[in-house]
Amino acid sequence: MSARRLPEDARFATRAVHAGLEPDPHFRSVVPAIHQTSTFAQPAPGEYLEEYDYARTANPTRRALEDALGQLEGGLATTFGSGLAAEHALISATCEAGSHIVLPRDLYGGTYRLVDKILTRWGLRYTMVDQTDLHALAVAIEPDTRLVWVETPTNPRLDVVDVAALVELAHARGVLAAVDNTFATPVNQRPLEHGADAVVHSATKYLGGHSDVVLGAVVVADEQLHERVRFVQNAAGAIPGPMDCFLVHRGLRTLHLRMAAHAASAGAVVELLLGTPGVSDVAWPGFSGMVSFRHRDAHGICTRTRVFTLAESLGGVESLIEVPQAMTHGSVEGSDAAVPADLVRLSCGIEDPVDLVNDLHQAILGGSRGA
Numbered sequence: 001m002s003a004r005r006l007p008e009d010a011r012f013a014t015r016a017v018h019a020g021l022e023p024d025p026h027f028r029s030v031v032p033a034i035h036q037t038s039t040f041a042q043p044a045p046g047e048y049l050e051e052y053d054y055a056r057t058a059n060p061t062r063r064a065l066e067d068a069l070g071q072l073e074g075g076l077a078t079t080f081g082s083g084l085a086a087e088h089a090l091i092s093a094t095c096e097a098g099s100h101i102v103l104p105r106d107l108y109g110g111t112y113r114l115v116d117k118i119l120t121r122w123g124l125r126y127t128m129v130d131q132t133d134l135h136a137l138a139v140a141i142e143p144d145t146r147l148v149w150v151e152t153p154t155n156p157r158l159d160v161v162d163v164a165a166l167v168e169l170a171h172a173r174g175v176l177a178a179v180d181n182t183f184a185t186p187v188n189q190r191p192l193e194h195g196a197d198a199v200v201h202s203a204t205k206y207l208g209g210h211s212d213v214v215l216g217a218v219v220v221a222d223e224q225l226h227e228r229v230r231f232v233q234n235a236a237g238a239i240p241g242p243m244d245c246f247l248v249h250r251g252l253r254t255l256h257l258r259m260a261a262h263a264a265s266a267g268a269v270v271e272l273l274l275g276t277p278g279v280s281d282v283a284w285p286g287f288s289g290m291v292s293f294r295h296r297d298a299h300g301i302c303t304r305t306r307v308f309t310l311a312e313s314l315g316g317v318e319s320l321i322e323v324p325q326a327m328t329h330g331s332v333e334g335s336d337a338a339v340p341a342d343l344v345r346l347s348c349g350i351e352d353p354v355d356l357v358n359d360l361h362q363a364i365l366g367g368s369r370g371a
């Protein structure tokens with residue numbers, strides 16, 4: 001039975017809807033089955049279909065998601081049990097004891113914790129720089145630097161890095177560039193098209209999109225690097241379950257629609273924040289639903305919202321609000337990546353933007369009424 005092929009020039013939305021979806025070969029179900037299995041029957045010892053001998057090594061539901069992610073990012077995807085497991089696998093596949101990596105000065109706290117608290121014990125060294133300053137980045141690269149780890153937009157300050165210029169600089173020094181594309185998603189940014197060597201995702205966020213799954217992915221351009229990442233996936237074993245793969249794959253089919261709605265919500269919220277006394281440092285990259293701002297009553301605002309839920313994470317259809325210093329970024333306290341205590345991070349969902357604006361407005365005013 002021949003695989004159905006989309007036209008070569010199919011647009012992103014069309015690819016998002018169809019990527020990785022082949023009708024089930026036996027029953028022709030349009031959405032393939034969830035292969036909730038740990039192993040596969042062999043007709044004779046060592047005889048099995050394709051790569052399916054044991055489900056840590058490969059699973060058809062996981063493979064369908066990996067095919068889809070590869071198609072949307074323009075590379076070869078491998079999935080993991082979380083975004084951090086994906087990060088760990090990529091660093092394991094590219095670095096060794098004595099290697100040095102460059103981290104952004106503003107970054108997800110868990111990435112810093114992984115490198116600073118775990119990987120340094122195995123001989124990895126790191127330097128943190130503001131990667132919007134390419135000169136500072138150039139100075140930070142050492143003879144043993146293997147990897148420049150990029151977040152753009154950064155979490156939680158939402159700095160945007162020029163990926164193409166950064167990749168050019170890194171490659172001129174023989175260094176790989178990996179981009180955490182969690183906040184932008186392939187709808188807004190496809191780093192591999194700008195020459196990056198790897199893309200990492202916390203698919204827990206926008207890719208899954210419904211706050212019901214934790215999953216991670218690495219997508220790379222080079223086949224040999226892909227093999228190394230897949231080797232770590234099987235050898236270290238931090239794989240995602242089939243049901244979680246199914247959920248993220250389902251999320252991908254509406255990614256383009258959700259990202260447009262997230263951006264519309266964020267745009268409306270930013271307009272409110274820019275005109276609100278007491279609010280400063282409003283940051284929004286102009287796409288995606290992530291917004292941050294500073295306010296002296298950061299904690300109070302977060303407890304007064306009724307549509308925004310006070311919770312860690314981001315990228316789901318529902319709006320979330322948090323104080324990074326007290327929540328997601330506790331692990332960077334005291335480091336170069338520390339965030340101010342009055343910083344609020346919003347993940348603007350796909351509710352009606354009017355309700356989001358009204359909710360935030362009353363939450364901010366609620367504090368000043370009593371003051």
Ligand SMILES: Cc1ncc(COP(=O)(O)O)c(C=O)c1O
Binds near residue numbers: 083085108203214215
């Ligand atoms: C930018 C970014 N990268 C990676 C991660 C880690 O992903 P996970 O929570 O799926 O392990 C997060 C989690 O918040 C994140 O915000």
